[in-house]
Amino acid sequence: MISTQSLGVVTVALTWLLVSVQPAAAEWFADLYGGGSVTESSRVSLDGTIDGAPVAGLISNVRFEKSFTVGGRGGYWFESLVFIGVGLDAWYFRPDINPQTRKGKGTIIDSRGMLFGVPINVNGAGPVRLPEIDFHVTAVAPELLLRWPLRVSPDFPHGQLQPYVTVGPALYIVDLDGFHPSTFNPRTSIGVTGGGGLAWQFTKHVGVFTEYRYTNARPSLQSGDVVFKTHLSTHHLLGGISFRY
Secondary structure, X not given: OOOHHHHHHHHHHHHHHHHHOOOOOEEXXXXXXXXXXXXXXXXXXXXXXXOOEEEEEEEEEEOOOOEEEEXXXXXXXXXXXXXXXXXXXXXXXXXXXXXXXXXXXXXXXXOOOOOOOOOEEEEEEEEEEEOOEEEEEEEEEEEEEEEOOEXXXXXXXXXXXXXXXXXXXXXXXXXXXOOOOOOOOOEEEEEEEEEEEEEEEOOOOEEEXXXXXXXXXXXEEEEOOEEEXXXXXXXXXXXXXXXXX
């Protein structure tokens, strides 16, 4: 199995190689899109100290709310290598945590409610009440794109119908409200993104597309002396408009 690190290194190398080649001609594009996303349930870990007391625990099966996704992508398809393109993608979504009670394990003693605004007393195993916690996730990714031109004609030399796939490493910027908001700072995390879609050109310069995208990030966020970690494994279903020139 290819590891996340290996996939990121290979994708960066391929993207850099392609971008470094100066094509004689290229099909430039700009995409705007929106849609919905579903983030899989995951655990949350807490490590550090509160009032000098050690904290080392897990909160399991935390549910994330469904979210909207909006974003844009720009780049070009090579003229000499019509199947290959490169792009730079940026998108935003919000996998918020609504109030819920979940099982905690380990040692999480927060008698003053400094973490989530409510006292927590877990030593071994016990319930943890989570308040509303708002995630703000912005991601930027250089991408390698591959397409298969179909319905090729003089009016559509690159194909009127274009199935495609994308893959790339991604930089995730994660902000969190509801967890020590007075001291919390946004943090960055390296992850991956990949997906596939179908584009249809109405004219040579304007088309539409639908796309499935999978994104994966493991943000680590610090507030005071406590580190908050979780796993954002998210499925996006998107649709948008594409401009070619």
